[in-house]
Amino acid sequence: MQYRILVVDDEQEWLEILQLLFTRKGWEVHTACSGEEAWTRMSETSYDLVICDLAMPDMTGIELLKRVRTVDAVLPFVIMTGVGSIQTAVEAVQLGAYSYITKPFKTQDLEITATRAVEHGRMHRQLENARDKNTPDVMPFVLGSSKAMQEVLGTINKVADSSVPVLIQGETGTGKSLLASHIHGISSRREMPFLTIDCGALPETLLESELFGHVKGAFTGALFSRRGLLEEAQGGTVFLDEIGELSPATQVKLLRAIQEREIRPVGGNKPVSVDVRFITATNRNLKEDVTSGRFREDLYYRLAVIPIFLPPLRERLGDLILFIGHFVEKFNARYGKSITGVSPAAMQMLFQQPWKGNIRELENVLERAVLLADQDELSPDTLGLQFSLSDKRDSGGSSAAPVSLQQAVQDAERRAIQQALIITGGNRTQAAALLGIGRRTLYDKLDEYGIDAKPRADGGE
Template sequence: MAEILIVDDDPQLRRSFGRILQSEGHTVRLAASGEAGLEEVKTRVPDLVILDVRLPGMSGLETYQAIRDVEAKLPVIIMTAYGTTETAIEATKMGAFDYVLKPFDIPSMLDLISQALKAGRFMRTKVAVDSVPDSFRGDALIGRSRAMQEVYKAIGRVAATDATVLIRGESGTGKELVARAIYQHSHRAQAPFLVINCVAIPETLLESELFGYEKGAFTGAASRRVGKVEQAHRGTLFLDEIGDMPVSIQAKLLRLLQERSIERLGGRRPIPVDVRILAATNRDLEEAVAQGRFRDDLFYRLNVVTLMLPPLRDRREDIPLLADYFLARFAAELGTPNPGLTAEARECLMAMDWPGNVRELANVIRKALIFNRGYPLEPADVLRAVGENGPEEASGRRVVSAGEEGGGGWLDRWIFEQLDQGRSERLFDELVDDFSARVIRAALEITGGNRTQAARLLGISRPTLLARMEKYGIRVEASVT
């Protein structure tokens, strides 16, 4: 999955932790000193470095600075004992992704590693604008329509500035790709780019995740913690789904935008920060302001520059380009020949309403390719990939004539049926669990029961997948890994 370098003078930790990471599918390289670790990075840049602060010879901070001189966008996680927490905090301020205290909790560490690898990919994987990246190893904003040309122009205008940018559009339109393109074309491109999903993190944790906390700020705060805002100092912070940010946290974000300073939880002094804010939402913020769910002063601060991404149904002429791109990209990723699309399949794709936008189109192409038998994709292959219950239902629920509004499909009907029948006080959690179990079973079926490949397909760690499988009572044959 990824190549990880562990730099630590403790041979037992190197071996044991290295075996754990290898069991997760990673390639692990080991170094016992800062000098050796630096040579490893110079020889071949890994995807992530896990670095101890206390090292013989070159110190952890000196090693970290030397690594940054070799590859500024390489994510580094600092390991430290309680006595060297301040040193780790200094490294984080310098741009280290995060730090952990020894002894650390393995599942929490694995989750942090997953976050760091994702951040590293975001920073180092270029977003091609209106072109296909070399060997399909990057991401791309694809489209020749007039609406997308306006988006490209806007990216060019705002990238060179430090202006706050609000990226708006429906789910699946590519808001994160636009944020990354702005970052990569800005003068902050060598500094950190960190992402916070405001709806994925519980309200009780979001504030500390953003702004950090002081030792003793609350029960369990055994040491000082630097938040993502400070970690992104001199870089860029992307706040995804900002329309779902709790009102209780919006005041602190407003202060950041107005005064360029923050206070950690439990802190008493302002901390100056230099960070550019990019934000994205699929919510109607004007309506949220009117309903009191979003601060009007924060909305005006965020709304300095607005980029509106068009839904896919409003740029149907781009669908064949996107389909060809995804087909070639996924064929390369899966190691299978690119079967191509028939003219009838292209017409079928262009006739659909795509409520999930580009993300949905990508998923349909991937699924159709997985079940392809070598011949060019036809309308039946596309429709089968769209609907679980066969092309007839898929066609009925998704294909629309020009100007017609798209209707709900099997998933919508299933949800309404459950809501109509449900009387449980935990109905929402039960529905989420039911759907999650269906998705996991599908991933295991596609990968032939291989847990590692299924976790990779779902974008989660293997321990997370195993925990969910145990929770939902999902079993596969013992011989499958």
């Protein structure tokens, strides 16, 4: 996607370097050699991002930032600073800059910061627009725009209108059921039923009855005949979640249903024709299960005509801001809140998480944060993530019992230090400046609390 950005620096060499860098990314780049010129340009043109040098003669980057914030509270603003002005750069972040980067820097670091800043700004605009439009609680799910997801969606768009089976594989919480629903929603069967069953949640006998139906008297308690899921979904789509949990006997019956397009209800002799599209999902490695004999090879190849792999959230962080914006918007509508953004510090925490529970875990974190937020911006305190980032010795269990004031202060100090290290990417000098303490004091605190803060790989302290 093409973004329009403004680069501000009083050194022409830097303007040329950054213009070339971002033009190669396909972005539209405007430049200004002073704060006044930048202000004039911003009054005439709207931008997705401003990258500004801190030390300029007529108007400093801080002064330009303050002026911008009087008219636009959302426009992402990144400060470039020299090593000797870290404290001022930290002040800029406190005044509303998205982030700062120290000269000289790696171009890759600036590209990452700029991309995240632009997406951060787009998310804030989205939340503002949603608040103005009173967005309802029911909204389409955001599937993502990362390269990995675009490849997935490209495949789906090619096969959506066919009736070939689709097998979706991925970790728990990656959105397999939502993707299955999306496939049905863009297919020619979208006006017909979309029915789901969790194959791992039911015992074998009950699962067979749910899938294929049963006749009266087929088993104890079968007081009347009942149509199964495959018959109920005639003309539509059946989504079989956790397909890897099927027993061998049920695998045989499902294979027959796919091959012959007909089923036999439990206890019945009369076949019933079915016309359904099969979408299945699993968090298991079915190829390994085939090799071990746990899953039928012929059924696997019937189900995996179109295999889809959903990558975990930690491998598609480019989609993270889209998901954050979607969930904040969703819970704003559900709970009558008006959250308009996420603070840079909170955003850094979200990007640092391993997200072992994937999108589902992110959704739970943001629902809690929206509910607990007292202001219109989510802060690190509302996320409830600081304990997951702390030393493992502190995670052995929590107690509701009151603690001493000294203990409470120590806990707060520990979390503040950990948060500062996250924001500064492990740079202890910058973390000390952010905390307002000396570097020696920070070292003492790191030893006291047993916090492991290794120096950065690029040599930063």
